[in-house]
Amino acid sequence: MQFSRKSFTNLQALAAGDFGGSMSELAGGGPLSAFHAGGKKGSTTSMDSDSINRRSQRLIFVCNQLPLRVKGQGKGAWSFEWDEDALIAQAREGLPEDMEAVYVGCLPMEVDGADQDEVSQHLQTEFQCHPVFLGEELKNSYYRQFCKQQLWPLLHYLIPLNPTGVNRFDPDLWSAYVRANMVFANKLVEVLGSLEDDFVWIHDYHLLVLPSLLRKRFHRIKCGIFLHSPFPSSEIFRTFPRREEVMRAMLNADIIGFHTFDYARHFLSCCSRMLGLEHKTNRGAILIDYYGRDVCIKIMPTGIKPERLLAAFDWSDTLWRRGELCAQFEGKTVLMGIDDMDVFKGIELKLQAFEQVLIHHAEWRGRLVLVQVTSAARAPGKDVDELHSFVVALVRRINDRFRAPGYEPVVWVERPVPLYERMALLSVADCVVVTATRDGMNLLPYEYVVARQGAAAAVGGGGPGGVDAAGGDAAGGLAGGAAAPQATHSMLVVSEFVGCSPSLSGAIRVNPWSIEALRDAIYTAIRLPLEDRAARHEKHWKYSYLADFQRFTKDHARLQCFDLGFALNTFRMVALTSNFRKLPTDTLLKTYSRSGKRVFLLDHDGTLVPQGESSSRPGDAVLRVLQGLTANPANTVYVISGRARTELESFFSGVSRLGLAAEHGFYWRPPGSEAWSTQDPEARFDWRDIVLPILQVYKESTDGSYIEAKESALVWHYHDADPDFGSWQAKELLDHLEGVLSNEPIEVVPGQSIVEVKPQGVSKGRVVERVLHDALESGEAPDFVLCIGNDRSDEDMFSAMENMNFSPHIPTEVFACTVGQKPSKAPYYVNDPAEVQATLSKIVDVEAAAPADAASAHHVSFA
Template sequence: MSRVVIVSNRLPVTVERAGEAVRVVPSVGGLATGLRRPHEQGGGPWVGWPGDLAGLDPEQQARVEARLSDLRLAPVHLTSEEVQRYYQDYSNALLWPVFHSFPGEVPLEMGGAAEYERVNGRFADAVAATARPGDVIWIHDYQLLRLPALLRERLPEARIGFFLHIPFPSSDLFRVLPQREALLEGMLGADLIGFHTASYMRHFSSSVLRVLGAWTDVDRIRWRGREVRIGVFPMGVDAADFAGTAHGADMDEEVRALRRDGSRLIVGIDRLDYTKGIPRRLLAYERLLREHPELRGKVRLVQVAVPSRTEVGAYQEFRDQVDGLVGRIHGAFATPTWSPIHYLSRGLDRAQVVALYRAADVMLVTPIRDGMNLVAKEFVAVRDDGDGVLVLSEFTGAAAELAEAVQVNPYDEAGTAAAIQRALEMPEDERRTRMTGLRRRVTRYDVHWWARTFLERLREAPAPVRPQGLEVSPRAAVQDALSRLRAAPHATLLLDYDGTLVPFAPTPELARPDRELRDLLRDLARHPRLAVHLVTGRQRDTVDRWFGDLGIGLHAEHGFWSKLPGNGWQLAAPVSTAWREPARAILEEFAARTPGSLVEEKSAGFAWHYRTADPDFGAAQAHDLMLHLSTVLSNAPVEILPGALVVEVRPQGVDKGKVVARAAAASPEGSLLAALGDDRTDEDMFAALPDGAIAVHVGPSPSRAPLRLAGVPESRAFLRGLL
């Protein structure tokens, strides 16, 4: 069995210092607990930040390092500035609110991106230094979104998994991030990407399509010659361990005191974070007491709010808001013998938390956004007495699994108050029926099931291979092609336009040639040993207007029309036109139904462009359009051709490959032919080149061309190299 290398922002330990003594103690929490068994059984290291060790003297640091080594923990040491910029400023102050759908919490100055990239690179170096061939590498969470791709650069054949423990936002929100392309490309360095829920996975797929233009086929994405799998793996808790703790624990004295006056307990345990919905929960509880005075003196809310990210300004303001609401409710409803709220602004140990779970009549888990929320599952795991009611926000990942909970919209104050009242009044048989269903799922699909399932899926994924044929050609190969062209007695260039000589534009008319390109083509045409042919899918009138004065060969509508220097436009071959009206009607209908799309009419055929349409909807419409056209025009002499955000309908037998013979016939005998293109239509041109010719693909898509340039700037630089 291959080793498992785990990578997370923090190591699963805490370094404690007491005078001269230092201890390395296990951390508590969902991730540390969930990955403990894979780490113990996997045989590999756990890579992460050990915390701030700057205050330790050299001898203490040596003891800590030795202990970490014994535990198979590989530390990545960070400076205080790196922690502030990478962790606080970027991960927590920027990524956290965007991923949790809180764009209003995004700071005006979005700093830390450079440090985030640099620290992710340091993690990549650390993993590469400790990994062995055949290892399975499992990376965790939003602090390391760039790591899979950076590690892929260092270990191209590694098997890499990535799991996101927080929500993935809608594509509209994700695109708030200035580094959105880099973050997605980072995640796509993995072989398998896991999410808690299907909705998070859909949001990710939509963002990949909208930002990077890569389409998701059910559960896989083709990206730079690799297949990236995506999947849903809802994380659980160590249900057996929690049940064992609950079974052997006595009721905590502090918890027992809360019940001495006979009050029924409503419990909330959260980090003090604006995503957890504590203020709205307090408002709902206040409304409950105001509308149901009979509950005063008979219920008590125990709210634990563990301080979190106190260095971030938004959290300090949030704490003041919670403190103010607690004081308001207490002042309005407390009596000399009863307090409506028992508020704890500190962390509790595990025994105290379990005691509260056991004592709760109603457990409130009402975040306004949460990736999973393991508190809900911990509560269920502890309640082996079969009683208690879980009130759960529908905006948690857990809501997709825990159908027997009383689910609420935490933004609905009245609805949440009514749900709490319903939970307090729920008959015992209903409480037990609901808890039975909850416990069945929580105990069966625990954290060990989660880890085992993800690692099995990662091991079953196609073996990682170094991408073939999609890398930019080495500089030496490009220079060799240039040398051959410069040394040839005569060379003929066949050049595509959109995506090869100019970048794609939202609409065809906006991709006009700039002065630099026109000067380049004119200089090439004037060279005594070069002939230039522009081979494009654009209409002949447009091509003539833009390039007719440059003295180059022009071939419009994929070669349906040709114009050689000194001659007029000539039709390649007569074609049937009976199919045009049915095709036009279908294309116009789809353009009307797809905002942002348009129909470009040509003398030979049509092009339906959807570059400015909604990417998801446009891609789906393009698929439906091709099916519809294929059915209606099944017996017509036409081809239906998908391109870069375009669907073209053109006569059969007319393609760029036919231009090669015409250009060769117009060139001196023995001319060296070279073709540059970027999409499917240019493959016909490459296929028609004679032996010994030079074919150059521009961009990242698959191609038969043996040479590849990165993009339009490199394509122009290649042509300038001929001068």
Template sequence: MAKIIYVSNRLPVTINRNPESGEYSFTRSIGGLATGLSSVHNEGGSLWVGWSGLHEEDVSGSDAEELKRLLMREESCVPFQLSRKDFEDFYLGFCNEAIWPLFHYFPNRAHYHTDQWEAYFRVNRLFFEELKPYIEPGDTIWVHDYQLMLLPQMIREEFPEALVGFFLHIPFPSYEIMRLMPWREEIMEGLMGSDLLGFHTYDYVRHFISSARRLLGYEFSLGYLTAGQRLVRADVFPMGIDYEKYNQADNTPEVISAHAEVKRELSGKRTILSVDRLDYTKGIPERIKSFALFLDQHPEYHEKVELFLIVAPSRTEVEEYQDLLKEIRELVSATNGRHGSLGWTPIHFFYRSFSFEDLTALYMEADLLLVTALRDGMNLIAKEYLAARRDDTGVLILSETAGAVHELGESLMINPNDLQGIADAIDTGLKMDVEDQKRQNSIMKRRISRYNVRFWARDFVRKLEEVHEYQRSQSARNMIDSVESKMLADYEKSRKAIFFLDYDGTLVGFRDKPEKARPDAELLDIVSALCKSRGNRVVVISGREPKDLESFFSGVPIEMAAGHGSWVKMKGREWEKAELFSTEWKEGIRPILESYTDRTPGSFIEEKEFSLAWHYRRCEPDLAALRVGELKDSLYSVIENMNIGLLDGNKVLEVKDSFVNKGIAASEWLRGEEFDFIFAVGDDYTDEDLFDVVPDTAYSIKVGMTLSKAKYHVKGWRSLRGVLKKLARLD
């Protein structure tokens, strides 16, 4: 039976061993991923593979087998151990010294060491080897987070038909940040082994796509990246929480008791709550400074408001985190020393984790939740706080650089570096009318109650299945061996054949300058052989000018359509010009193109007799995408009442007479004769008119994996060469 296999750095359970009896016991881990997916995993039909949290030096042989047996039986988990050396170099090293700071926009804190990178690769390979025996046909493999970014490609290489998803629980940085990573291409290729990549926000998706385009050269169209013959989807899945668990928590005796204790402790004072693990990305020092500034500016709140600062220990062995803890303690002490009194402590600092019951009780009672993360992938604390507020009161102050802000836009948003802004937000929150609180919170709560963690997990898996179905539909259109064999057989049986061949991107690859893309000897041999075989008619149908095509194929008896059909040269005849309207429109269009050329480095204008083409192949991709949209808007406003059209080609935008296209040109050949074998091929939008006019019996082929009216796809122009060589009997 097909199953879901979750793969993460740590298992969702903490392993305990009785030092006297040696027996193992398990407790559920607390944290975003563990808490989020455990509720779905516990429903059954899944397996979870991950590091046990133990070291090889401590558990080996029969103990390791016994641990695996118990975890498989009781928790459906597959554990394995890491050596202390691998743990240090992989997790404490590359993961937390290179990836974590870089992806959170702290490049000055990132350190790159080759031995740590080698450990990262080695441990990803170890994860694969542990996972491999459990992969069966039909399984869905869902890999999680930044520790395992190489794993999807490792799975893909050995299980090419596997259904692989990946979710990143931290931010994905902009290209300008990502390019600083020395092993950026390897990481990106590792991620591209996935069928579906999930991120918390659209910004992260946009950054990933930009890096894939710039670093790997992959094209992006209609939501899919084209990686060879594979289509990869990147999409937004903001992670939810177990909403009911927090919303109904006050019905349990343990939470009722904890809540009563919290009320007694607070003694009617206004309460601000802050909950984080120890990390420099969380903005904890800035939070304390802002609260101190608030107290400086608002003495009326002295002895009336308190900040409960909860910091869960994290990476305690790392000196950088020890220094951060020291700074936090000093700031707390200074604030309490300056503002406190015998009966009032402004900041209550807790350096420990709280139980679900105690934390939920604080959520239920705190007037404000203060989240000032400098950068955060999501921040589920904000959602938990809202869910626990059964009466819809309370105020959420949320950093605009936390992923959750995209769902919780009704909160009081702050810039985490603006201490005065945070202090002002605290003042605003404490004064906010209860009805305003309820109005804002009810909107946010409805949103997070619908998109809870179960919905998040099922939405991802459902989307992964949709992507797989789409990939299969596209694969069915690939020129696989069976299709190619039938095509060759049909060609052998035919008595009269015609070939419509686009040029740039189809017969030859693209070059930075169009004049460099001349046919090589192999291509000329192929086309010549096709022309000489049984009286075939071979038509090169291109956006090129007549002089270019004549120069390229001098001495080869082809027929030609140039300028997307503006000029036609049929067998035994001279060039014939299509009946076109005046080209006076160029005078109004050229200045617009020149303006955008000036503003877009790398772009240039190619003037043809009946068209103007704006090329942007050499431009920076994101700027080009922006300029193309702007240019289209500018041109449409000018040509809407003219018989002028826009052709959106491969890295080129062409303005030409709207009554001329490749389909109309091809009709000149199809109208006069009947062919029992028709072959039509092209690579961009301008070829869709050609595919539209050829009959259903034709072999229409799109070069590349983008959406098309063509019946089949090939990977690229080199793949097409292989097909043409077989048709020309040169293979």
């Protein structure tokens, strides 16, 4: 096949939005779009604004390898075809008619640099595939060494304990992994251009950091990632040196898909333990609140394409091979295993269990055969070589011991088998045995059930086309009056550690590590009555036929998003309002200088002092700044904290004219006064006698938790406890207290690793309202207010400030500011407590240079 040379679309021009070329150069236009519409290949169209508006939305599948086969290769003679057995290729058929499927990934072979442009244009036009060229060296480091020898074992629960083993983490290989993901990101920049209304679906563990790299280019793109492998428990995954980078990168997607709830549960546990993130449920969906975005966790069991497998029984090769196998195993009971030569497939466990069946049940010698098909390892290495030597020796031992004329106990097939032979093998198996010690979905059991159904239909004369899509009748699945053959039956022995296990309710599930349990499961399976096997088969057939490879996509809210951080371990997508911005220091200082009456409302922990420090006592620099502010009689300064009033008095005893509000404002003391007031002088505290014993029980049963007894509140802290257990205990405690105290004038409030019980209506927002109300009543309404806080309790202050800003009685310049770049009701942010101190210091420094001026232009900070 010849195709003309043409320079491929320039990446930099595309990234800058300069499309230049035709639609076919950017988004394909080959037969795939016509495939969905049922027409012929579309014509090439210039990408002007009208064509962009008219074009179909695209679902862009991103995978390590494109679902293509190479039929011929060489300079000027490349030839490709779809690999219809690849799940990703089958996925395109489930899309709506108005959505196009586009593929981005590597080719199964390397292409010379001189041919890459031509191959790219050809694949783009004919298949809507966009190849990624990594180069042999990078591909070897990224795929063969890091993905297969380090990431793959980790995801399958293998911790590299050997200090010289290839499974040990290698920083250089990690860098190669990130570089390869960046190449994929650059290719997506080409494919997407300046458009962000397509959906990008990233597949598998080869591209775990791609969501972050993609988000840095396209903030609003709808992005999902699906993991086709297991996800290990947090105890395993936390050993990975780049765990946070991977977790945060995955959370930059909108949807994260897993095969089973177990794998999703492990991911949620990692989010809780390593990142301090909690999840919630909403109408059946699992959501993680990640910087103001709801990241959806989906349970997405994949399936097969039954129609293609059933069609194999119309092929002469399948029928010929099936005939050979039926003759070879006539009068035998056939066990079947088809696996890669991989340490996680449990091939040696299967062989050992089979040997034990023949040892303990002599009546099955000469009658029971195990056909074990193995294909080459995807990740060859020393451990795979040792496994291969062990199983070959084991096969030889079993055959030498139990071989008889016309009987070979283990039929060892060590080569890849084409689809026709695979279906023929499965159709003659009385039982398929899957003994993987850890696996993703593993679709072999579904294929086996379909093969048995297809063979029964073909033998019965109806052919595969006669198989009823709903499962057929109990006589073998035939429709249309064909003579009913013997009831279709099948049997499965499945490891409980594979993803398909929960969906196979009729299979015998087993722990493959127990040779005795596996032996007994095989023995039970081959002795089941025919009617029992037929009933189990019918149940599995109905599920297998409906378990096609589905797409789980959804629309996402178009929030304004900003990228924060540059490294993989800091970059995250944050959902923020469009007016959220850095505190404008110059504007703040000018407004302060021309104002007459000012109010400062400052949180303590996390604002004046860093959050979580062992000693939260403010340093001398903070005290000097506060003293500088309070020295001006035009300034009213309050520190509003959740701490006890005795602590605040101890911290700030040296600062004159400083107002204090303790325990979130239940107690407060105005500037210049030594007397404390309360928000509710009539508050009762007899409820403490009920609450304290309950908290004590949870403290004793939750290691690392403790109780803080304030004057007005009781707080149970669990931030030092196990994150999962602490969160679990907190939810139970919350339900318990709300039930016990339903008739008491108090409220139970969950917080950041705390459960607090306090009188109703107590909040920092009420302190703000009281301070500003008193100023208004005294005729000294402020025309400048600076309010700074950092946590959930401070949001009440920001809400009160927002309400005050629209009051016609207080013509005030309002600067409400949160500490840290995160979703907040405040319109401004500063980065950390050090920046808070620096801002307040600048205000003190301009005191003498900027005389007060009560007349100021009204500055609205809340939109």
